Amino acid sequence: MSLWELANPTRFMRLSGRVLPWVAGLAALALGAGLAWGFFLTPEDYQQGSTVKIIFVHVPAAMMAVNIYAMMFVASLVWLIRRHHVSALAAKAAAPVGATMTVIALMTGALWGQPMWGTAWEWDPRLTSFFILFLFYLGYIALWSAIEDPDKAADLTAILALVGSVFAILSRYAVNFWSQGLHQGASLSLDRRTNMDPVFWWPLIFCILGFFLAFLALVLLRTRTEIRARRLRALTLAGR
Amino acid sequence: MRAFLALLARDLALALRSGGGAGLSLAFFMVTVLLMPIGIGPDGAVLAAVAPGLIWVAALLASLLSLDRLFQADAEDGTLDILALSPLPLEAVAAGKALAHWLTTGAPLVVAAPVLAITLALPGSAYGPLIAALALGTPALSVIGTVGAALTVGVRRGGLLLSLLVLPLYIPTLIFGARAVSLAADGLAPGPALLLLGAVSLFAAALGPFAAAAALRVNLR
Numbered sequence: 139m140s141l142w143e144l145a146n147p148t149r150f151m152r153l154s155g156r157v158l159p160w161v162a163g164l165a166a167l168a169l170g171a172g173l174a175w176g177f178f179l180t181p182e183d184y185q186q187g188s189t190v191k192i193i194f195v196h197v198p199a200a201m202m203a204v205n206i207y208a209m210m211f212v213a214s215l216v217w218l219i220r221r222h223h224v225s226a227l228a229a230k231a232a233a234p235v236g237a238t239m240t241v242i243a244l245m246t247g248a249l250w251g252q253p254m255w256g257t258a259w260e261w262d263p264r265l266t267s268f269f270i271l272f273l274f275y276l277g278y279i280a281l282w283s284a285i286e287d288p289d290k291a292a293d294l295t296a297i298l299a300l301v302g303s304v305f306a307i308l309s310r311y312a313v314n315f316w317s318q319g320l321h322q323g324a325s326l327s328l329d330r331r332t333n334m335d336p337v338f339w340w341p342l343i344f345c346i347l348g349f350f351l352a353f354l355a356l357v358l359l360r361t362r363t364e365i366r367a368r369r370l371r372a373l374t375l376a377g378r
Numbered sequence: 379m380r381a382f383l384a385l386l387a388r389d390l391a392l393a394l395r396s397g398g399g400a401g402l403s404l405a406f407f408m409v410t411v412l413l414m415p416i417g418i419g420p421d422g423a424v425l426a427a428v429a430p431g432l433i434w435v436a437a438l439l440a441s442l443l444s445l446d447r448l449f450q451a452d453a454e455d456g457t458l459d460i461l462a463l464s465p466l467p468l469e470a471v472a473a474g475k476a477l478a479h480w481l482t483t484g485a486p487l488v489v490a491a492p493v494l495a496i497t498l499a500l501p502g503s504a505y506g507p508l509i510a511a512l513a514l515g516t517p518a519l520s521v522i523g524t525v526g527a528a529l530t531v532g533v534r535r536g537g538l539l540l541s542l543l544v545l546p547l548y549i550p551t552l553i554f555g556a557r558a559v560s561l562a563a564d565g566l567a568p569g570p571a572l573l574l575l576g577a578v579s580l581f582a583a584a585l586g587p588f589a590a591a592a593a594l595r596v597n598l599r
Contacts, residue, residue: 270546270549273542273545273546274546276542277542277543277546280539280542280543281529281530281539281543284530284533284536284539285532285533290532290596290597290599293593293596294529294593294596294597297529297589297592297593297596298529298543300589301525301547301585301589302546302547304585305522305546305547305549305550308550308578308581309546309549309550309553312549312550312553312554312574313549313553315553315554315557315571315574316553316557
């Protein structure tokens with residue numbers, strides 16, 4: 139079966155309905171295991187004490203915040219090129235989740251920064267670009283809700299998502315020009331040996347997996363809701 | 379080309395003759411800049427330190443002010459449909475609108491900003507870079523704003539929405555523009571910031587008309 143067959147809303151509804159409970163269950167399992175392991179079974183850092191455990195929420199949320207915008211970019215592109223409604227609705231469904239992840243990353247960062255950096259907020263490039271990213275999410279959501287005709291709204295928000303992605307990347311590197319960084323560099327990467335102790339690394343991997351699965355479950359659920367709302371709208375318009 | 383120039387001449391004439399165009403946005407720019415010392419206090423050293431950013435933020439807001447009428451007036455009286463049917467491609471229409479917007483709101487700021495910078499006690503070394511930065515950067519504001527205006531043509535009272543969509547897109551321009559001026563004010567070379575600012579403008583000018591035309595086509599459907 140090709141991925142494009144899911145573009146048929148009926149088929150998408152059937153498959154997603156079958157998959158959703160499993161994804162949601164696995165998400166709860168991975169999140170529960172990762173967070174419990176991270177919070178209760180890892181040692182305290184010799185410098186940061188117990189605040190180090192914020193990493194188990196902060197890092198996955200920040201990763202999702204960036205990657206959800208990338209997912210919206212791809213989904214918008216698919217909608218503009220191939221006109222698959224499920225794709226447009228998935229982008230719409232993902233936006234509030236992404237905005238929430240951005241807020242979680244900023245808030246947990248502030249909670250950690252207050253005792254560790256001595257400041258809850260600093261105009262650091264990473265912090266600032268997350269603030270900017272949050273505004274991009276807000277604009278995208280606001281444009282969706284401002285336009286009544288669903289197809290028109292899908293087209294215009296897709297254009298906004300494309301233009302916004304370009305400028306979001308531009309802003310990400312422009313802020314480096316403007317301020318010195320306080321935020322540490324990446325502690326996780328695929329291309330070099332991780333500089334994080336395996337004691338913290340394993341529960342973190344579980345948390346990242348849990349956040350990803352939770353995002354998947356939320357997007358599936360919200361996309362299904364959007365499809366049903368669309369059908370309802372079509373029915374009420376036809377009945378008039 | 380003749381159609382493009384005719385559109386440009388029409389938009390310029392409309393902006394100049396019906397109040398609410400060029401003059402008002404320049405006046406808005408001046409009021410915003412002159413309100414700041416009143417809010418911050420008359421200390422010259424403090425004002426000189428914030429002057430580059432302040433002038434740039436005022437320029438962003440001034441360019442935003444007239445954007446919501448950029449396409450809306452034409453959409454309401456049907457001119458936009460005529461423009462869409464004309465042999466001129468919509469991309470060129472968007473570019474012409476952006477150029478007219480820049481000539482009526484961006485270009486006057488380039489002239490007015492140095493005068494206002496005197497009142498903010500900007501150091502003498504920064505005047506050249508200030509003019510250069512505004513001349514290089516304000517076209518980007520107009521083009522990006524055109525995209526936002528095209529996206530919100532169909533939205534009634536879209537002014538607030540427009541500012542939420544457009545202001546985050548202005549951030550790279552603001553960073554490089556204000557940085558060029560403050561580097562020069564500190565006696566450092568503003569060259570790299572000016573070059574990056576020019577790059578942002580060229581990039582926006584290359585991308586913007588296509589995005590704006592795509593949004594206009596959706597809204598005309």
